[in-house]
Amino acid sequence: MRLVEREEQLARLDLLFADCLAGRGRIALVSGALGSGKTALLQEFGERVAFAGAAFVSAVGSWAERGLRFGVISQILHDKAVSALGHRFVGAVLYRTALLGPALHVLCLGLLELTERVPLVIGIDDVDLADQASLNCLLSLARRLRSARVLFLLTESPQPRSSFRVELLRLPQCTSVVLKPLTERGVAAWLGEREAGRIHALTRGNPLLVRAVADDDLPQAVLRCLHRGGPLVRHTARAIAVLGEFASPTAISSLIGVDTHAVTHAVQVLTTAGLVDGGRFRHAGTRDTVLADTTPAERGSLHARAARMLHDRGEAADVVAWHLLEGPPRRHEWVVPVLRAAARNSPAEFALRCLELARKSSVDPVETAAITAELARLEFRSNPLAAARHLTALREAMRAGHLDQAEIVMVVSQLLWHGRTGEALDLVRDDPDVELWLASAYPSLARWRHHPDSPLTMLLRGDESAASRAERFLRRVQLTGDMPWAAVFALQTLIYSDHLDTATAWCDTLLERCGDHLAWQAMFCSLRAEIALRQGDLRAARRLARVAFRLLPPHAWGTAVVGPLSCLILACTRAGRYVEAAEHVAQPVPEAALQSRFGLHYLHARGEYHLATDWHEAALADFRACGDLMRAWGQDHPGVVPWRVQAARALLGQGRPDRARHLLVDQLASASRRSRTSGFALRVLASVSEPALMARMLAESAEILDERGDRVGLAHALADLSAALGHHPRARMIARRAWHVAHECDARPLLPADVPDAAELVEELTEAQRRVAALAADGHTNREIARKLFVTTSTVEQHLTRVYRKLEIKHRSELPAGSRPRPRR
Known part of the structure; x- marks a missing residue:
């Protein structure tokens, strides 16, 4: 291995070797951090002296043989250079090691005899790991061989309170040689200029780590450093990996049960080796490497002890909980409260893990029920389908009286979402407050639905007072619980009363408040698609409905799937995308969904698709089903679904104008005069009215729909008005306007190719x-x-x-x- 920035140290060793050749025994104690290149320096110098004709004898200290008496001395005696003296000499020393004095005398005589023939260099790597008997023997040899041609070359990683090091450095023939980290220039000279700065900053110039980073083998180099450092260094590194930012010497000492001074030294060893800086690992991957080198049982024990220690110190709940999740918690009274507290303001995945562990750790049935409710509420945010696994347990807990009012509302809400209406109704028969919000989604389940002064009926009247109440409610609403049905309900009231601009603003505001709650985002996105549809923005309606399904896939929507699905069906139908609309119509929906408020919109959308594809009988059945449900609920308000207008269109398709006219007159009588529904009804009624009234009715219809911002409805009314005017001078201009509005909306069925472009006249x-x-x-x-x-x-x-x-x-x-x-x- 090529040595870099070690010329000075080699030069000093050369001088010591020259003294050795002159008969002056010398000792070189080479110190350096873990991985600093001490072994490489020893090997390089050993090759030099061997080439110069000296005998090079080597030995290595290790943690594994630290308890083996005379282990290092035995390695020296078995070296080939020493063995050349003969087996009698080696045997004499080995068999007399129990009597240190006689053995040393024989060893000294043998080494002196050897140095008379050839200079001797004894190299011992990691001498700080040698057994105490060998260290004592080395000290004695060093004192006795001052006039021999011997050079002791010893490498060490400084240890605290090392008496051997102190005694050795007191000898006049001992010289200390220190290996410093590589400079950035040294790294560049070794590896080339490319990324030298980054590698140096990452490794602090430790040669072992520098080479490892260059070879993309850092984990193995880290492990080599830790194992060379010994048990205390390894345990300290593991404690740092477990404690993270809380890894102070005091905390580490408490965690691994070691004296603080010893821990401080171990941290210093890791720091000088370039692994740690300021008590933190310099490289992000080092923590994973250290933990991977620990058995699962050891890691779990460390985390469990860390959790208890940090809790006793009053650290934050999420910090303690993280350790509880990583290590097996013991049954302490503080564990479950800490886990629940940590789950409240944490990311969903971490919070779910905390609650799962809290539920397993709890022994109180009321507490367990509350934790299960928290789990269901949290899991519903991103995956309502997965949250359903808790409903059976929650239903039993509710019957046992273990849930509070808010938790009951949540359970009922989720049961409704999954179409389990019978179970939901059974749970709230004696709770009118819960029944109120249950009825917002399933009006048929509300026993008071026919009462004209009930909150639900008052809010759904569709008049100005209902819209004002809805907006006042939205100003103070808080998005909490499983699904904010109250906010959904208030938004629907604004939509049904044709306050589309206000509904848009509130919908966008609520979307911003949803945070990471995917189910809420999806629901408000679906309502936003409904608003776009009523405004005649077919492209936006399709896009928003698809976004709703991207946030929450169809299978996770439960019975609410018919909300965004109805928007897609209507938007595709009105855009003339009948093949795509048919695919959405063919998608199966839960039977219970058709009994919900969203089910009205689905029946209406499916009916309009049937109407557009000339299946008038199926269309009429769907529209009549809408009417039957709304009358049964006591909520036959035209702003919800204009079922009479659409049923009249189906009847006209069947050639039954009288029945159609009757429905349209009823619709106009029940709807506000300037409402969107009135605009629809006037347009269809004009088709069965006297020619003298037709144009006037269509003009009024177009005016109303223009006021209400329904571009598709306006395009239809203008197209009909143009046709009704015949050869009137204005007919051509109105036809052009109808074409442009239809083009803006993507209403392709209203785009005949023969309509002249207004651009011709503009020219x-x-x-x-x-x-x-x-x-x-x-x-x-x-x-x-x-x-x-x-x-x-x-x-x-x-x-x-x-x-x-x-x-x-x-x-x-x-x-x-x-x-x-x-x-x-």
Whole structure:
């Protein structure tokens, strides 16, 4: 192995060897950190002196043979150079080792005889690990061979309170040689300039570690250092690996049961070796290497002791819990509270592990039930399907009276999510508060659902007062528990009352508050898709519904799967993507889902798909099923699902206009005059009305749907209005506007190829007229346009008059839709 930055040390050894050749015995004590290259230096110098004609005798101290008397001396005597003296000499020494004086005398005579023939260099690696008998013998030899051609070359890693080292350094012929870490320049000279700085910083210049990093073999080098360092160094390193940032000498001493001074020295050994800096491992992978070199039983014991020690010191619950998870906890009264406390504000995976261990460690049935409820609530966040495994135990705990009110609500909520409605109802028969929120998802389960003044009925009236109450509730709502059904319920109220902009803002706000709760994120994303659908933004509706399914796959949604699924079916159907819509319709859904509030939207979506694909009988069955459920629940509010309008369309497809007209009149009577549902009903009713009324009804429908921000509904109304106007001069412009709105929405069934593009007429405008028309279409007033274009208001008015004439329109609201501002999302 090539030596780097060791020229000075080799030169000093050469001088000592020269003294040896001159008959002056010398001792070189080479000191250095673990892995500093002491062995390499010894081997290199041994080859040098052997080449110079000296006899090189070597031995190695080790932890394994530290208890073997005269183990190192025995190695010297069995060296080939010494054995050349003859077996009688070796035997005499070995058999007289019990009498140290006579044995030393024989050994000295033998070595002197050998040095008369040839200079002798005795190299002992890791002399600090030699047995005490050998050390005593070496000291005696060193004192007796001062005038012999002998050089003792000893390497050591400094040990605390080493009497051998002290005695040796007191001898005048002893010279200390220290090996320092490599400099960055030395690393570069050894390995090349590439990454020399990084490797030096990582290893602190320790040659063993430098080579290991270069060869990508750091773990083995770390283990070599630790095993050369001995049991105390290894135990200290393991304690540092277990304690991490809490690894002070005092803590390590307490953990491994060793004197603090000894621990301090061991830490210093690790520090000088480049493994530790400031009580922490310099390389992130060292901790894993150290722990991997420990048996599972040893690791568990260390972590268990660390947990108790840190708890007694008052450290944070998550710190103590981490050790409890890694080591087998004993049944102490503090273990379960610590684990539960640690789970409260920790990442989900760690919190789940804490709660699982807390449940196993608990012996109190009430406490166990509460922990199981915490587990179910936490697991539901990312995987509702996995959380279902706790429901049976929780149901039994509830019957035994071991759950509080909040936990009962959570259990009922999860039972409903998984379609276990019978079990949910059985658990809350005598609890009206829980029944209130149960009814928000499954109105058929609420015994008071027919009461006109019940909270549920009041909130679902769909009028302005209901929307105001919903918004007031959302201002103070807290996202807690298993699923924030109350917030979901309030958002639905805003959606059903056509407050789509407000619902959008609150939905986005709630999404920001969800944190890492995937189930909540998915639910609010699904509601956001419903809002986009009602606004006629089919692309956004599809995208948001797919995001909801990416957050939570369909099989994990339980009965709520019909929420985002209905959005996908409707968005694809209205976009003319019938093949894709059919795939969503074919996806199986839980039977219990069709009895839920989300089930209404699914039946409506499936019915509209059947209607678009000319399966009028199936469509009518779905729409009537919606109506039957809503009437049975006492919640036949048009804002939820306009089932009468859609049923009327199915009846018209079957050639039954009278029955269709009756349903539409009922719908208009029950809906608010300017509601989105009224706009739908007017459009369909116009198709079975007198020609004189048709255009007026369609114009009112388009106006209402434009107010409510439903772009798809507006496109339908405009297309019907254009057809109703026939050859009227405005028909062509209205058709173009319908085409543009449909194009914006991706409503492909409303995009006939023969509709002329308004761009043809726009081309007839002058440049000045185009600028004025564009600003007017963007919603600017005449005065604002005049300021922007640096003209008079009169000039703007003249330009607009000519624009209206050329485009065949009468008002700025009829400017081409592609130039008008989009409604707020």
